[in-house]
Amino acid sequence: MIELPPLPYAPDALAPHISAETLGFHHGKHHKTYVDTANRLIQGTDYEKLPLEEIIRKSAGKPDDKKIFNNAAQIWNHTFYWHSMAPRGGGKPDGKLAEKINQDFGSLEKFIEAFSAAGTGQFGSGWVWLTLAKGKLKILATANADNPLTHGEVALLVSDVWEHAYYLDYQNRRADYLATFLDKLVNWKFAEENLVRAGDAAKAA
Template structure:
């Protein structure tokens, strides 16, 4: 897991399905970071904490290796290249960059949005999955989901429906919006933090996340993904959000 200079942040979420694109300059949130710069001033690719084949048969080893070692690594490489042009930005965390896009030099804003967002999103993605995981949630997140949605099955149906209906590439998220759980979607590598909202969990619905096994059957992938969710990690994020 990636070393950070701050503690990890995670907030609650879920209720209605909302689709939006992040704005360039949302409210700044002072909170612990999820993925930050290393002490060298460069972002690093966080290693997986499990083997590439650990999520099979739901996510195959070849997809995991290519997704992590190529796609995520490219986001990190491109982000570092952009930041290298402006040394004063090197101490910034990825959250600080993404929540203040409008203040960055214009020639790197799009690069930081796309690649910083990809780095931020995937860092969380690897952490909320794991082997011998899945099943129904327990603990505080289970209580919150039941309170907001009625049942876990209802929540799953709404989450999967949002991911299925998202046109093109993007993410489906469980987020917190003013202490209210919501399901939202973002396009490309946009993130809820662009709006000052806090992701508890999110599923990558870019085709590279599932195509080798599921081809164009995104709903099948979304359904299978629940078998690899690390609810312990999701609960940790949720519980930390209550005192953040």
């Protein structure tokens, strides 16, 4: 059975940048609904006892299992998103992540410009990710529930650009929401931990 993971901080911890009301709806209703629906859909199927990531990979691209994929992937995406933000986040990355961003994007400013452009340019609902693909950092925009697991890439960081992620606080100003995400909320430590973990896994392979 898939469980709804708790937020990694208090519901009001990201205020005033993201309100407790937004997090309450987003986590307590949207995220929870994905969990409840996925559990109902996988009951009595071959997916029932599989780990969440395996459910996502096995159901991806199968028309008969599209609803299972959509709900399972959205559970994973939202959990990753909560950890991609932190109270008193933002600022600048350091260590290996900062070096890698400078190496692969040219500068932090160029990364921010490209990430923002991908997020604002994503038509309709979706996500904008910082990923590691074949040893290089990459920005990946995905529609609806799609995520890096289906592209063979390692997720390091994500921002949710579905309207329910920001509409109560920013209305239709997605660009302002993304600017605030990068300036005030982004959890660089989480992204670096994912980068280091990916490097360790590559060495062990």
